[in-house]
Amino acid sequence: xxxxxxxxxxxxxxxxxxxxxxxxxxxxxxxxxxxxxxxxxxxxxxxxxxxxxxxxxxxxxxxxxxxxxxxxxxxxxxxxxxxxxxxxxxxxxxxxxxxxxxxxxxxxxxxxxxxxxxxxxxxxxxxxxxxxxxxxxxxxxxxxxxxxxxxxxxxxxxxxxxxxxxxxxxxxxxxxxxxxxxxxxxxxxxxxxxxxxxxxxxxxxxxxxxxxxxxxxxxxxxxxxxxxxxxxxxxxxxxxxxxxxxxxxxxxxxxxxxxxxxxxxxxxxxxxxxxxxxxxxxxxxxxxxxxxxxxxxxxxxxxxxxxxxxxxxxxxxxxxxxxxxxxxxxxxxxxxxxxxxxxxxxxxxxxxxxxxxxxxxxxx
Amino acid sequence: xxxxxxxxxxxxxxxxxxxxxxxxxxxxxxxxxxxxxxxxxxxxxxxxxxxxxxxxxxxxxxxxxxxxxxxxxxxxxxxxxxxxxxxxxxxxxxxxxxxxxxxxxxxxxxxxxxxxxxxxxxxxxxxxxxxxxxxxxxxxxxxxxxxxxxxxxxxxxxxxxxxxxxxxxxxxxxxxxxxxxxxxxxxxxxxxxxxxxxxxxxxxxxxxxxxxxxxxxxxxxxxxxxxxxxxxxxxxxxxxxxxxxxxxxxxxxxxxxxxxxxxxxxxxxxxxxxxxxxxxxxxxxxxxxxxxxxxxxxxxxxxxxxxxxxxxxxxxxxxxxxxxxxxxxxxxxxxxxxxxxxxxxxxxxxxxxxxxxxxxxxxxxxxxxxxxxxxxxxxxxxxxxxxxxxxxxxxxxxxxxxxxxxxxxxxxxxxxxxxxxxxxxxxxxxxxxxxxxxxxxxxxxxxxxxxxxxxxxxxxxxxxxxxxxxxxxxxxxxxxxxxxxxxxxxxxxxxxxxxxxxxxxxxxxxxxxxxxxxxxxxxxxxxxxxxxxxxxxxxxxxxxxxxxxxxxxxxxxxxxxxxxxxxxxxxxxxxxxxxxxxxxxxxxxxxxx
Numbered sequence: 001x002x003x004x005x006x007x008x009x010x011x012x013x014x015x016x017x018x019x020x021x022x023x024x025x026x027x028x029x030x031x032x033x034x035x036x037x038x039x040x041x042x043x044x045x046x047x048x049x050x051x052x053x054x055x056x057x058x059x060x061x062x063x064x065x066x067x068x069x070x071x072x073x074x075x076x077x078x079x080x081x082x083x084x085x086x087x088x089x090x091x092x093x094x095x096x097x098x099x100x101x102x103x104x105x106x107x108x109x110x111x112x113x114x115x116x117x118x119x120x121x122x123x124x125x126x127x128x129x130x131x132x133x134x135x136x137x138x139x140x141x142x143x144x145x146x147x148x149x150x151x152x153x154x155x156x157x158x159x160x161x162x163x164x165x166x167x168x169x170x171x172x173x174x175x176x177x178x179x180x181x182x183x184x185x186x187x188x189x190x191x192x193x194x195x196x197x198x199x200x201x202x203x204x205x206x207x208x209x210x211x212x213x214x215x216x217x218x219x220x221x222x223x224x225x226x227x228x229x230x231x232x233x234x235x236x237x238x239x240x241x242x243x244x245x246x247x248x249x250x251x252x253x254x255x256x257x258x259x260x261x262x263x264x265x266x267x268x269x270x271x272x273x274x275x276x277x278x279x280x281x282x283x284x285x286x287x288x289x290x291x292x293x294x295x296x297x298x299x300x301x302x303x304x305x306x307x308x309x310x311x312x313x314x315x316x317x318x319x320x321x322x323x324x325x326x327x328x329x330x331x332x333x334x335x336x337x338x339x340x341x342x343x344x345x346x347x348x349x350x351x352x353x354x355x356x357x358x359x360x361x362x363x364x
Numbered sequence: 365x366x367x368x369x370x371x372x373x374x375x376x377x378x379x380x381x382x383x384x385x386x387x388x389x390x391x392x393x394x395x396x397x398x399x400x401x402x403x404x405x406x407x408x409x410x411x412x413x414x415x416x417x418x419x420x421x422x423x424x425x426x427x428x429x430x431x432x433x434x435x436x437x438x439x440x441x442x443x444x445x446x447x448x449x450x451x452x453x454x455x456x457x458x459x460x461x462x463x464x465x466x467x468x469x470x471x472x473x474x475x476x477x478x479x480x481x482x483x484x485x486x487x488x489x490x491x492x493x494x495x496x497x498x499x500x501x502x503x504x505x506x507x508x509x510x511x512x513x514x515x516x517x518x519x520x521x522x523x524x525x526x527x528x529x530x531x532x533x534x535x536x537x538x539x540x541x542x543x544x545x546x547x548x549x550x551x552x553x554x555x556x557x558x559x560x561x562x563x564x565x566x567x568x569x570x571x572x573x574x575x576x577x578x579x580x581x582x583x584x585x586x587x588x589x590x591x592x593x594x595x596x597x598x599x600x601x602x603x604x605x606x607x608x609x610x611x612x613x614x615x616x617x618x619x620x621x622x623x624x625x626x627x628x629x630x631x632x633x634x635x636x637x638x639x640x641x642x643x644x645x646x647x648x649x650x651x652x653x654x655x656x657x658x659x660x661x662x663x664x665x666x667x668x669x670x671x672x673x674x675x676x677x678x679x680x681x682x683x684x685x686x687x688x689x690x691x692x693x694x695x696x697x698x699x700x701x702x703x704x705x706x707x708x709x710x711x712x713x714x715x716x717x718x719x720x721x722x723x724x725x726x727x728x729x730x731x732x733x734x735x736x737x738x739x740x741x742x743x744x745x746x747x748x749x750x751x752x753x754x755x756x757x758x759x760x761x762x763x764x765x766x767x768x769x770x771x772x773x774x775x776x777x778x779x780x781x782x783x784x785x786x787x788x789x790x791x792x793x794x795x796x797x798x799x800x801x802x803x804x805x806x807x808x809x810x811x812x813x814x815x816x817x818x819x820x821x822x823x824x825x826x827x828x829x830x831x832x833x834x835x836x837x838x839x840x841x842x843x844x845x846x847x848x849x850x851x852x853x854x855x856x857x858x859x860x861x862x863x864x865x866x867x868x869x870x871x872x873x874x875x876x877x878x879x880x881x882x883x884x885x886x887x888x889x890x891x892x893x894x895x896x897x898x899x900x901x902x903x904x905x906x907x908x909x910x911x912x913x914x915x916x917x918x919x920x921x922x923x924x925x926x927x928x929x930x931x932x933x934x935x936x937x938x939x940x941x942x943x944x945x946x947x948x949x950x951x952x953x954x955x956x957x
Binding site: 012013016017019020023024026027028061062063064066067069070071073074076077080081101102103104 | 843844846847849850851853854856857858860861862864872875876878879880
């Protein structure tokens, strides 16, 4: 562990030394970082995630970039001291630390988050490795799983049984690298909304289906993605994804879980779940189950068009394009909870068992 | 029924119908003539005297030298003395010129002179007479060897004829020729934008061929020596253009013409009408070219009037008007205002209702002018400054209708722009269309307003270039301060990252400064560079602090105040920046070229 951290420090110092040497030569120093956007990723079917490409952006020191330049260097300094003291800071804390930087301080947290992401990408490591952690909650877990963590004081092994939370759930921590698992479940079901998760937990669906339920609460956080990935890899479990039937559920939630995102292009390799498969709600489900719908808004239609045109994952998968086009034609979307039309527990008694059996109704 | 309702017979009414005395007319209409308040009366009297003197000198091809003096006799009474070196006036004409309303040489011709109707100076005499009961004293000398004539005159207010009180020959030493008039009148003297001081100054600015010596009631004497010995070209008379003649005038011309037939009448009394055009007019009017003008009835005259409108007639010649010249206008502005930027434009001559006219404009921007007020406007017509009725003037409308935002000034919809700017507009024409006899506001003819806008737009484009440049300079200096602000942070971060000592850190800061300055380009200074500025001149007519209270009572001022307040809100945001700018410009700015 210590060895790995030293590598990051070395890299930070190398970059700083380079800049110093360039300035010494009275030349404009540059910071090079990969572009974090969909335009700089390629979907690799073999590896199953968005792979970063070679496009980089140069932050050259000029009058108009000097503030960000100074802030980036300052952020690298903060990162170095965090690693050296084996401490961590949340994004928010880092933002407050910047208040010591006089004129170079950040006005709003989004500014500091962006610079932090830049540094992370520049190092081509995960945020945690440069000493920063997100505040975001990782997701909720219930079902046939025992998470093996460590007591924060003693370092003694701690077994957390996810079947013993009653109507509650185990919370995925922001750092999951050190976790180990024990399970005999047959699959993982990742659910978009907390509401649907609650229903399934309340009726002990995991017991009936012998599975692990994970609530993503919207777009899955890095921790959540990493947790599912580690669990699925380690225990060789299939991952099924159950979201609302709308472009956001397909293009943002499912896509990000399965193959990663443009913004995290440099770390998708670790933060993706290539084995994930989409079971619903598909546009065809809306028809098959006669679900109550909402009309698509302009932003939804825009999102569909954008996905078909620009998203390398969708572009790669014909069935997805077909499904999105179908939705655009139907001009409607449906929520997970719409299944309640057929009875509150229709989702448990009919929908999920039926869908899980019928692979043909899934999307890749 | 009718009688019960108190209806009166024509006979009853006739008892009340009688001549209106000229004095009565004047009393009721003094605002039309520019004598509506004591302060303005003083200015109008001086203005009428100066207009006449300059017209007379120019017509006689004499370089004008005017001596104007105001003496305060008691609290509300002033003596106005105006003396010129003009050709003088022969004895027989003196009474009529100074003491008969609507008598003059300029009404019946069209030329770019200052006077028009023959009302002005006699109105001043009448005003003096009505407010003090005293006659006006006039001395005039026409030739070196002849004695001067001195007369004391009143106007008979019943007959509108001069009453000569006293007439004598006298010696006028040291004067070859010229005229001097003294009028005692009620008045009030204050400095400010609408003062005699301001009027004389602005007149001097646009008449650089004349010398003015002016003594105000505070016994301050200002001398404006002539800046050029070249007289403006003599204004040419032109005959009226058919398009510019109204029906009444046409009927009058038909009565008075010596021409025997209509066709000849048209070719001799009008400009741009040859025999061909005359025939077409007759055709379009369904009148025979051989008709005798004296036999033309009112109905036939109307036919003729409409026939003229239907006929295509080329525009009148434009060589009869004399612009001041954009260069001279701009030079005058440089004397008056210490600004950062000046520009000017002269439009080609144009025509409204058959009258040729020409518009010139000049502009001064920035420098010592206040940025949060509506711009200052200086209006001129035939080289006469217009100080009153700004709001009613076509020039003001022209300025309001111009889209100043494109040119870097603030402007709310259809109002005067706000910014550190002075705009000068001069209209010259053979017949300047004033809204009233006091000649302070131009009428709103579309053709005139359009030309004003075009002239201002031309200036505006030059202004925009300067304003943009100034903005670039500001951005640049902002960037420079930006660099200075963040260089220490880059150095501090490097120190933290690779452990620099203080000396290396300092060295890095210097290196960074060098790298970044290097990419910025060369520096050049701009700022106020105006050797023509004449602070003594600029001071004339400016209000003393004690005068401020008086000023607020004066017409127009209040209106302006309100307008400013409205604008204030809009410009508040920019106030700081503007102020900042002004401060900087005084110090001299730096720019990237």
